[in-house]
Amino acid sequence: MLLRLLLAASFVAVTVAAGGAPAVAHAPAVAADTLLAQTIGGMELTLAIRRATEVPGPLRVDVIPHVPVRALPIEVTVRSATSTAVATGSARLERDAARTYPVALTVGESGPHWLELRAGDEFSQLPFQVLLPRASAAQLWTSGALAAAALLLIGALAAAGLGPRRIALPLGGAGGMALVVAATLAVAPPADPAGAAEPAGRPYVQARFTAVPAGADLLLRFTLLDSSTGRPVDDLVPHHQALAHAVVSSVDGASLHHLHPRRTAAGQLEMRLRGARPGPYRVDVEFEREDSGGQLVSGRFEVAGAARTEAETPATLPTTPGRVVAGRPVQIEIDTGPGRVQPWLGMAGHLIVRTERGDFLGHAHEQASMAAGGAVPDDTVAAFEPRLRFAFTFPEPGRYFVWLQYARDLRIVTVPYVVEVAP
Structure with missing residues (x-):
């Protein structure tokens, strides 16, 4: 009976120590890719920032335009938010060619970064994080406890089969205790990924809205200010794969534009409205400030011109x-x-x-x-x-x-x- 129990415990310990399910299940959860939507250059783009596996090392950014696609070069820059490290590449979009345009860059460190885009006369700067897995102290202790359990149980098994059996029982008991310690440590929460920011509470923001002509288009701008200090808000975090979501709808409900504003400066979101029907509009922008949940700000404006009535009947x-x-x-x-x-x-x-x-x-x-x-x-x-x-x-x-x-x-x-x- 003692031999069978030691055989079973040894098998469990060796399997787990060699990379079984408990160690894998509690590895840090780091997102494979970061996807960010952006309205720029008269197009709707998705930027797929592929996961960095090491730093310094390569970083690939895929530019995915949605139809209609304009023939336009897109300059892509990755800039560290904490140092002078910077890398720049470009993708030349082809007219009506909706596909993936890869941009090969390099990244020198983990932590907060900016993804900068330039398309014609438009510029945007989007925040993202370069995150790498990092083992917690509990995970390191778990690995040590599993290794000790494996050695103790293998020694107990050897003593039970080949040596004096009076040694096997203490060795097996010690191995069992090591397994208990490893199982207890395994349920500890994983460490934050390397590069993750420390959480801190934030108040809601105050927003000022303006709409000014920009050639044949209309430039819509929200200026975001901290409600307690009056300073520009510069800690928005991406949610639902965008830094901010804007819904621009005509008051009569005949048209809708779902846009993703450009961050052009601290506390400043801009979007260029193209091809809008004349008439009154409202714009609603949703965003999240770090550790403060979602917030919706609104504005109203009017597109000049003679009213048109050829809108689709819903x-x-x-x-x-x-x-x-x-x-x-x-x-x-x-x-x-x-x-x-x-x-x-x-x-x-x-x-x-x-x-x-x-x-x-x-x-x-x-x-x-x-x-x-x-x-x-x-x-x-x-x-x-x-x-x-x-x-x-x-x-x-x-x-x-x-x-x-x-x-x-x-x-x-x-x-x-x-x-x-x-x-």
Whole structure:
């Protein structure tokens, strides 16, 4: 009996010490890639910053443009936020060629960095982190305890089979205790990845909005100030694969622009609105300040010109149940047609919801892609079924404008709907 127990314990200890499941399960969780959306040069881009495996070492940035693609060079620079290290490359986008454009760079250290983009006369600077796995003290002690357990149990096994058995029992007991210690240490939380910033609380921000002509376009600018100090806010963190998300919608609900503002200076977000229909608009920008959760800021402006009426007539939003009641959740299921859809902003689909009078803006993400979590690939992979499902609760009665957005063949498709919500 003693020999069989020692054989079993030795097998477990040797397997775990050699790289079994406990050691792997508690390795630091470092994201494989960083994906950031950016509206620049009249295009919607996704920047895929591939995971750095060592520093100093190579860093690859893939520029993925969505249709329509302009013939335009994109200069890409990676700059350390804590030193003078900098590397620059470029990608020359080809007209109507929606594909991956790789840029090979180098990175010299872990920690906070800036990804800088230049496209024509537009500039943007996006923050990202170079993170490398780092073992915690608990993991190091776990490895030592497992190694000790393996040696003690192998010694006990040898003593039980070849030597005096009175030695085998103390050796086996010591090996068992080492296993208990290793199992206890294994449940300790992993260390933060190398380069991760220390958390610190932040207040909400105050926002000033301006809209000024920029040639045939309109330049929309938000200036973000700390509500306690009045200083420019410069600690926004990417969320849902963008530094900030802007929804620009006409007051009559006839048009929608989903943009991703450029960070042009500390506390300054800009976006260039192109080809907008004349009339009044509202703009809502969502962002997250470090350790402060999400915040929505808004503004209103008007595009000059004679009113046009050729906007697409929206369909009625398909819901279950068919009668939508304020405060009660509904299921929304939409068939996008043949062919699988690609992720955009980490999801298979987005539903943007606005009241007719413009005092509420909400959004929902497609359920299957939400369940996939961090396993969603980049925008080039047709990863999801064409039937998209959402759940949403309309907060109050009235008429709502709803826009569905999804991507296929690297083209972002926007479909308008309306829904009447009963009391």
